[in-house]
Amino acid sequence: xxxxxxxxxxxxxxxxxxxxxxxxxxxxxxxxxxxxxxxxxxxxxxxxxxxxxxxxxxxxxxxxxxxxxxxxxxxxxxxxxxxxxxxxxxxxxxxxxxxxxxxxxxxxxxxxxxxxxxxxxxxxxxxxxxxxxxxxxxxxxxxxxxxxxxxxxxxxxxxxxxxxxxxxxxxxxxxxxxxxxxxxxxxxxxxxxxxxxxxxxxxxxxxxxxxxxxxxxxxxxxxxxxxxxxxxxxxxxxxxxxxxxxxxxxxxxxxxxxxxxxxxxxxxxxxxxxxxxxxxxxxxxxxxxxxxxxxxxxxxxxxxxxxxxxxxxxxxxxxxxxxxxxxxxxxxxxxxxxxxxxxxxxxxxxxxxxxxxxxxxxxxxxxxxx
Numbered sequence: 379x380x381x382x383x384x385x386x387x388x389x390x391x392x393x394x395x396x397x398x399x400x401x402x403x404x405x406x407x408x409x410x411x412x413x414x415x416x417x418x419x420x421x422x423x424x425x426x427x428x429x430x431x432x433x434x435x436x437x438x439x440x441x442x443x444x445x446x447x448x449x450x451x452x453x454x455x456x457x458x459x460x461x462x463x464x465x466x467x468x469x470x471x472x473x474x475x476x477x478x479x480x481x482x483x484x485x486x487x488x489x490x491x492x493x494x495x496x497x498x499x500x501x502x503x504x505x506x507x508x509x510x511x512x513x514x515x516x517x518x519x520x521x522x523x524x525x526x527x528x529x530x531x532x533x534x535x536x537x538x539x540x541x542x543x544x545x546x547x548x549x550x551x552x553x554x555x556x557x558x559x560x561x562x563x564x565x566x567x568x569x570x571x572x573x574x575x576x577x578x579x580x581x582x583x584x585x586x587x588x589x590x591x592x593x594x595x596x597x598x599x600x601x602x603x604x605x606x607x608x609x610x611x612x613x614x615x616x617x618x619x620x621x622x623x624x625x626x627x628x629x630x631x632x633x634x635x636x637x638x639x640x641x642x643x644x645x646x647x648x649x650x651x652x653x654x655x656x657x658x659x660x661x662x663x664x665x666x667x668x669x670x671x672x673x674x675x676x677x678x679x680x681x682x683x684x685x686x687x688x689x690x691x692x693x694x695x696x697x698x699x700x701x702x703x704x705x706x707x708x709x710x711x712x713x714x715x716x717x718x719x720x721x722x723x724x725x726x727x728x729x730x731x732x733x734x735x736x737x738x739x740x741x742x743x744x745x746x747x748x
Contacts, residue, residue, distance in 0.1 A: 420666045422659035424651035425630075428562040429667045432573055432636070432643035433712050438667045443563040444544055447649040450624030451487070451510045452565060452632045453552030458503050458581065459572045460532050461518045468500045468577065470521070478516035486512045486553055489601070495594035504587040507622060508601040515551040526550055540567045554626050565647045569634055573620075573645070582620030582636070585609050606657060607635060613657040615664060621646075623656075631656045637664055641712055642673035673714045674721050676735075713742075 419439060426447055429439040437443070462468065476493040489511040491497075499521060505514035519529035526549075533547045542564035548555040560568075572578045585608055589599040603609055607618045617637040624632035633656040635646045644667050648659045713724065713735065723738045735742055 417666075417670050420662040422648065422651070422662055423655040424648040424659050426562040426647075426649040427659060427663060428566050428645075428647045429663045430566040430570065430645045430647075431671075431673075431714050432570055432638075432645050433673075434714055435567075435570060436714055437563075437566075438644070438671055439663050441562075443566075444561050446544060446559040446561055447632075448554060448558065448626065448629035449552055449560040449565065449649070450554075450626045450629035450632045451552045452622045452624040452634045452647075453547065453549065453558070453560075454506050454510065454515060454624075455565075455572050455582075455622050455634060456533050456536065456547065456568050457515050457518065457529075457550050458506055459568070459575060459578055460529065460536050461499070461503060461522050462575055462577050463536075464522050464532060465499060468503070469498045471496050472499050472502050472517050472521040474513065474517045475520060478520055479513040481516065482512050483553060486551075488513050489599055490595075491517065492594040495592050497589060497592050501587075501589045503581055504584070504601055505589065505599075507581050508584060508587055508603045510604055510623065512551040512553060515549075519550045536571075537564065537568065540564075540571050542567055552624060552626070552629075554628050560649075562647045562649055565634060565649075566645050569636070569645045569647070573636060573643070579620065582622070583608070605633075605635070607660070613661070615661055617664075617668075633657070633660060635660050635664075637668075639668060640673070641675050642668070642671070642714070644668070670717055671714055672717060673712050674724075675712050676721075676724065 422441060424441070426442040426445050427439065428437060428441070428443045430437050474491050474493060474495045479488075479491050479493050479495075482488060487510045489505050489509050491505075491511070491513050499518065502514045502518050502521075505511040506518065516526055519526045523529035523532055529550055530547055533550070537545055537547065542560075545560040545564040546557055547560075548558040552558070572582075585603050587601040589601065591598045604623045605621045606613045607615050608621060615637065617639040619636050619638050621633065621635035630650040631648075631652050632650070633646075633648045637644050637646070644664060646660050646663050648656050648663070651659055713721075715721065715737075719737065725736045725739070
């Protein structure tokens, strides 16, 4: 069968529109209108914060999102993603070196892994994301790239590929280094990429996990997620599905949280806040976004003529498109609107190899057929 559409059906091109109209925002899986809004923005205690639509990349709330801050352990979102993407076998056995477990600064978070201990990489990754185990980061790095330094090179390369322009990584775990920094915007981009990885999703959504006994630990280890909204303690929030905590003396508190309600999935980053402020800020930002924006899936339930279980014909308006589209990806295309924007004002058309999405006759997105 011929190859159709780039991954998740949309190209990354952006089409300009006059300043008085709607500004397009386009990413790998979604389209979002972006109009000038007078809605009251929340006030947060963190020095920087952002809410981003996980599919379109549209920024719904921003506070100093390009200022540099120390990320602390939210670094481990990138660490985990890089480890997953660079290992074909996630059940391969990691053997922890003496350096990996003994090079940590005093008092840093760990799960008591010993030199010479062996465990599957998938268990190591759970230790990283749930318990924020710093020695687990070192072990995963050595297993993946041969050394922490080479693994950090992979981290910075990945960040650059994702369009991070004002961040730099020196450690695998986020322990303090003056040259290890991130912005809220870049952290949201990294989180957006991580959420596209199914293995990362399976890990980050867990409240707890059990690592069976190893050659150095005969009892096994019970892991508990540090993120209070995932554990559903006093900070219960409808739709929270994952995230990562962080803290160092110089970074303060940092928090990344993912939440989904229906078809709308959001990424929230809060930097340099303290204690309960992180969760209070996150709730304020999520409340603002969920109350003022909504997401539709325009091709859900669209009338199709099936050719087989994967492909069919897309009807656009009253005419049948001559292009065969992968039906399994059609419902991955989402469009985010502000609460006062009406789906009835959306239109779609085919022209040559392009598929256009418009709002009030103004183009907001373009997909390429291949």
